[in-house]
């Protein structure tokens with residue numbers, strides 16, 4: 001058998017340091033399928049972490065597990081957010097505890113305007129960013145506030161999905177493939193916005209197939225392969241390591 005290069009030496013050290021958001025030895029299954037196979041990582045407050053890897057590496061499953069969705073089910077391990085044990089919570093409780101998941105399919109609610117989609121997110125206290133602040137961040141949403149959300153362009157729907165997460169009082173923003181299907185110019189616009197959100201102190205985890213764009217944005221990166229972490233380090237280390245990129249990201 002070919003030995004594969006070991007980039008994982010950094011993977012476990014992070015779990016010992018206290019952090020704002022900690023994932024410790026998480027294992028998760030879809031039914032009998034063992035998909036998330038002992039994941040450890042930390043994210044510090046205000047940091048952007050890119051969760052990367054090839055198709056099927058387990059990125060979305062990891063994000064879903066830490067957001068405490070029913071599938072995949074965590075069978076072992078702990079997830080902590082600002083001293084709160086997310087691993088003991090269901091998804092709605094994790095949402096109240098500060099998880100803001102923006103799923104890949106964006107889930108804009110049909111029949112509701114842009115503004116109504118945002119207002120719906122604020123029905124339960126505590127609320128996050130005001131509508132005014134969200135429209136300052138996303139002027140296109142302000143211009144289209146009376147338009148039905150599902151009739152927006154793909155990029156605008158992505159903006160609405162992010163804005164809806166921020167409309168709640170969240171502590172960490174989890175983005176699943178936010179750039180998928182978007183033109184580079186729209187990716188530029190969303191990247192700029194995510195940088196502004198970071199400047200305002202938000203902690204973010206981004207799962208993205210477009211690894212180069214995600215690494216431009218991120219402070220740190222974790223690379224997954226078959227449900228395990230094979231690299232944990234800075235975004236620059238990934239960009240500078242051609243062997244690592246070729247092996248796990250095909251870039």
Ligand SMILES: Nc1ncnc2c1ncn2[C@@H]1O[C@H](COP(=O)(O)OP(=O)(O)OP(=O)(O)O)[C@@H](O)[C@H]1O
Nearest residue numbers: 030033035053054055056057058059060061062071
């Ligand atoms: N609902 C499910 N039931 C069973 N297996 C699943 C389910 N969803 C995903 N998987 C499997 O889990 C593995 C990891 O999938 P996941 O979607 O987490 O990968 P990913 O890294 O996000 O890839 P992609 O970028 O292609 O979405 C894959 O082998 C996939 O087939």
